[in-house]
Amino acid sequence: MAAAEAHPQPSGLLSIGQVLARLQGDFTDLSPSKLRFLEEQGLITPARTKSGYRKFSQEHIERLRLILTLQRDHYLPLKVIAEVLEEVDRGRDPVIPGAAQRNVSSILAPKRVxxxxxxxxxxxxxxxxxxxxxAAGLLPAAEVFPHDAVAQLTSLLELAARGITPRHLRPLRVAAEREAELIDHAVSSRGVKSGTPLGAEDSLELAGHLDTVRSGVLRRRISGA
Incomplete structure (x- = not known):
């Protein structure tokens, strides 16, 4: 199979039609013209191809879900929604206007599969x-996939286009599994010593530290430092 056929447009971005296919099940009034209107109002800013076509990332999808939910379920005008989005963009979790006991995070749709x-x-x-x-164990053998599989598969396509195929990455999977075992052991040991069970947040914190160390080693190896 030719490379171009195996790896077409590994951008991970969606067209307007693909966005509608994702969201119209929940928001039946969504249309291309409404998407363009929300863009004109500055509520969402899709990427553009060299030909001028709009392309949407997963972050755009989640932002659209938030906008449309605030419109449909909370009857907020676009001006107020823009203010809510500004707070979200600053990393805050604002209270929904008119719903004093609810924050934006409480209505964000869970990640779809x-x-x-x-x-x-x-x-x-x-x-x-x-x-x-x-087959290389880089994605789960399942009928459905979590949304982060989009970013993972996109990166795998980019790597394959440069000669690093999934088969070459089997050792990476093995190393990741060993790191997971190391984290599980560390979390279990800390839980026993403290007398308090430790949870997923502790595991993710350790995973973040391992990522930092691994990235540093990799950069030094590449730079020859």
């Missing part, structure tokens, strides 16, 4: 390439 077909449409991956990623 994607079917294999949706995942391939979002990334441009071929069925064969997705199968290779699953």
């Amino acid at each position: 994607l079917s294999a077909e949706e995942l391939r449409r979002a990334t441009g991956a071929s069925p064969r390439f997705l199968g290779e990623a699953i």
Whole structure:
């Protein structure tokens, strides 16, 4: 199979049609013209291709879910929604106007899962390439995938375009599994010593530290330092 056929447009970005396919099930009044109107109002800013076509990321999708939910369920005008979004962009979790006991985070839709077909449409991956990623243990062998699989598969496509295929990345998966075991052991040991069970946040904190150390080692190796 030719490289161009196996890895078409590994951008991970969605067209207007793909955005509608994702969201119209929950927001039946959503249309291309409404998407363009929200853009004109400055509430969302999709990327543009060289040809001028709009492209939307997963972050755009979640922002649209928030905008449309605030309109439909809380009847907020666009001016007020813009103020809410400004607070969100500053990293805050504002109270929803008119709903004093609810913050924006309480209405954000949970991350959807994607079917294999949706995942391939979002990334441009071929069925064969997705199968290779699953066979290498880099993606779960499942009927549905979490949304972060879009970013993972997009990166795998970018790597493959540069000669690093899923098969080459099997050692990375093995190393990640060993790190997970190391984290589990560390969290369990700390929990026993403190007498308090430790949870997912502790595991993620340790994973973040390992990521920092690994990235530093990799950068030094590449730079020859």
